[in-house]
Amino acid sequence: MDNIISLKGINKIYGSEIKTQVLTDVNLDIANQSFTSIIGASGSGKSTLLNIIGTLDRPTSGSVIINGTQTTRMTRSALARLRNETIGFVFQFHYLLPEFTALENVLMPARIRDGRVTPEAMERARELMRLMGIERVQNNNAAKMSGGQQQRTSIARALINNPRIVLADEPTGNLDSDSTEVVYDILRDINERFKTTFLIITHDRRIAQKADRIIEIRDGRIFLDLPNQLAKNIGEQSA
Amino acid sequence: MKTALKIAWRFLTASKGQSLLIAIGIAVGVSVQVFIGSLIGGLQVELVDNAIGRNTQITITARDRGDYVENYQEVAGTLEEAGLGVKRVSPVLDASGFLRVGQDDYPIQLRGFASSNADSIYRLTEALVSGALPESGQVALGINLAQEAGIEAMDTVTLATPRGNTRDVSVSGIYDLKTAALNSRWVLTDIALVQAAFGYGDVASAIEMQAEDPFQADQIAVEMAGLLPQSLKVDDWKAQNEQLLSGLNGQSVSSLMIQVFVLVSVVLAIASVLAISVMQKSKQLGILKAMGIRDGSASVIFLAEGFLLGIAGAILGVALGLGLTYAFTRFALNPDGTPVVALLVDPQFIAISALVAVLSATLASLIPARRSARLDPMEVIKNG
Numbered sequence: 096m097d098n099i100i101s102l103k104g105i106n107k108i109y110g111s112e113i114k115t116q117v118l119t120d121v122n123l124d125i126a127n128q129s130f131t132s133i134i135g136a137s138g139s140g141k142s143t144l145l146n147i148i149g150t151l152d153r154p155t156s157g158s159v160i161i162n163g164t165q166t167t168r169m170t171r172s173a174l175a176r177l178r179n180e181t182i183g184f185v186f187q188f189h190y191l192l193p194e195f196t197a198l199e200n201v202l203m204p205a206r207i208r209d210g211r212v213t214p215e216a217m218e219r220a221r222e223l224m225r226l227m228g229i230e231r232v233q234n235n236n237a238a239k240m241s242g243g244q245q246q247r248t249s250i251a252r253a254l255i256n257n258p259r260i261v262l263a264d265e266p267t268g269n270l271d272s273d274s275t276e277v278v279y280d281i282l283r284d285i286n287e288r289f290k291t292t293f294l295i296i297t298h299d300r301r302i303a304q305k306a307d308r309i310i311e312i313r314d315g316r317i318f319l320d321l322p323n324q325l326a327k328n329i330g331e332q333s334a
Numbered sequence: 335m336k337t338a339l340k341i342a343w344r345f346l347t348a349s350k351g352q353s354l355l356i357a358i359g360i361a362v363g364v365s366v367q368v369f370i371g372s373l374i375g376g377l378q379v380e381l382v383d384n385a386i387g388r389n390t391q392i393t394i395t396a397r398d399r400g401d402y403v404e405n406y407q408e409v410a411g412t413l414e415e416a417g418l419g420v421k422r423v424s425p426v427l428d429a430s431g432f433l434r435v436g437q438d439d440y441p442i443q444l445r446g447f448a449s450s451n452a453d454s455i456y457r458l459t460e461a462l463v464s465g466a467l468p469e470s471g472q473v474a475l476g477i478n479l480a481q482e483a484g485i486e487a488m489d490t491v492t493l494a495t496p497r498g499n500t501r502d503v504s505v506s507g508i509y510d511l512k513t514a515a516l517n518s519r520w521v522l523t524d525i526a527l528v529q530a531a532f533g534y535g536d537v538a539s540a541i542e543m544q545a546e547d548p549f550q551a552d553q554i555a556v557e558m559a560g561l562l563p564q565s566l567k568v569d570d571w572k573a574q575n576e577q578l579l580s581g582l583n584g585q586s587v588s589s590l591m592i593q594v595f596v597l598v599s600v601v602l603a604i605a606s607v608l609a610i611s612v613m614q615k616s617k618q619l620g621i622l623k624a625m626g627i628r629d630g631s632a633s634v635i636f637l638a639e640g641f642l643l644g645i646a647g648a649i650l651g652v653a654l655g656l657g658l659t660y661a662f663t664r665f666a667l668n669p670d671g672t673p674v675v676a677l678l679v680d681p682q683f684i685a686i687s688a689l690v691a692v693l694s695a696t697l698a699s700l701i702p703a704r705r706s707a708r709l710d711p712m713e714v715i716k717n718g
Contacts, residue, residue: 152712171629172630175626175628176626176628178624179625179626179627180626190715192618192622193348194341194345194618195344203622207622207625210335210337
């Protein structure tokens with residue numbers, strides 16, 4: 096299978112006077128259409144890694160290849176376009192725009208891409224919101240929804256432009272365990288249905304085990320990288 | 335672009351109180367502009383009207399002292415047809431003499447006008463206190479002279495020339511030109527009477543006129559001098575009233591200064607409020623950038639906010655300024671009920687004030703716009 100994300104020799108150092116090395120020599124390939132989870136203690140560098148993959152942050156050295164494109168020397172405007180069309184983000188905090196309704200938030204990446212809301216985008220937004228079970232609150236102001244509804248809205252927003260990659264940083268960090276299960280099931284479902292590649296940071300090992308592959312980051316290095324045979328085996332046994 | 339505008343609009347309407355406050359800030363600036371502009375404009379017009387509007391602005395006389403303008407009708411006709419931008423061309427024959435009342439002689443300047451244009455220049459009809467303007471063989475006296483000599487309209491008085499010739503004439507009316515020097519010296523009549531009484535031929539001592547644009551009088555005078563024979567010279571009010579001119583200039587400059595300072599404070603106010611607004615919205619901007627909005631579009635959001643606030647402020651400000659102006663003419667009154675200053679509402683000036691407000695509000699938003707273009711999404715999305 097092709098690699099949609101390829102990291103080579105990534106180092107990330109913060110600060111100029113007091114230097115903190117957050118990532119050290121990270122090499123990582125993510126297969127297209129895969130569902131990978133990243134685990135690690137807080138401060139291990141996993142969020143920094145995700146932000147570098149998402150081109151929100153630039154590595155101090157090393158190269159980031161997204162969908163076959165070397166991103167290291169791309170202009171800010173080209174990166175903006177890459178993010179808009181190829182990558183969907185789900186952050187730990189929903190990061191919805193409080194000035195807009197749930198539906199408008201979901202439509203925002205499509206609006207940025209097309210300069211307007213096309214009927215197709217509207218149709219897709221409604222379908223995604225139906226899928227997320229939030230069609231009833233679509234006209235609510237983003238600030239006036241429950242935490243679970245907000246997070247589902249932000250997932251729908253990440254998917255609106257049908258991105259090839261979804262990067263999620265503890266997307267269920269603020270949800271109770273039942274909601275967490277539901278959200279992961281939806282993400283898995285989308286992964287299979289739309290062939291979207293998922294890269295998800297989680298601290299919940301139970302959830303991590305639902306992924307195809309688990310990567311553990313410790314002190315800025317890849318400490319563990321294994322295909323989740325256990326999950327597969329369980330899946331096969333129950334079938 | 336459209337997306338940026340939509341976001342700008344939503345940002346503005348989401349915090350209505352704040353937006354309204356900024357718009358009111360701009361509006362106050364604009365209204366002060368409109369009001370001060372109308373006030374100073376009105377003052378200027380009134381002053382110009384009083385000082386030079388009721389007077390000759392360009393005067394043709396013979397170059398040599400003691401000489402007269404002989405073919406004055408012809409010259410007047412030429413000037414009216416030459417398209418120089420002059421109006422109310424009025425030949426006049428001035429002569430110094432005396433008004434004899436009983437045993438007393440009062441020194442006077444007898445002004446014989448050849449045309450009713452003189453009435454338009456000096457607004458004589460308006461100035462009449464009693465009686466009428468002089469017909470052939472009649473004179474009109476100034477109010478100061480009439481009071482001093484105890485004369486009323488329809489009385490008969492005696493004119494005496496320096497050579498001792500006398501002539502009885504009837505007084506058609508009394509005028510008040512609001513200047514004591516003129517009211518006590520000028521005796522108005524028609525040119526034929528002066529010519530006959532003083533034994534002149536068919537001559538005038540000067541041709542007086544006004545310019546369509548009084549402030550062009552000096553240029554018109556130069557042009558006119560080129561058309562006229564060498565024996566005549568042309569004077570204009572500007573050359574003769576430097577003090578007045580510098581006063582008028584001073585007023586224009588001070589008005590401009592006030593407006594510039596108002597403008598500067600409006601620009602600073604908008605820039606600082608929008609700069610704070612960028613900080614407030616930095617989280618939203620970071621999210622939008624993560625979702626792929628371009629730096630350019632991100633800056634358009636704030637330019638559009640400045641532009642929209644400018645428009646709202648300008649509309650509000652013009653309304654407020656006109657309201658203030660109206661209130662001023664309504665409530666700041668002289669004892670006789672006329673406004674202290676008749677304000678000049680100049681639509682062009684108001685349009686320019688409004689336009690300048692919109693432009694400066696947009697300009698003020700440039701700084702926050704640049705800042706928002708440079709904002710890095712990572713400044714907002716740091717959670718691991």
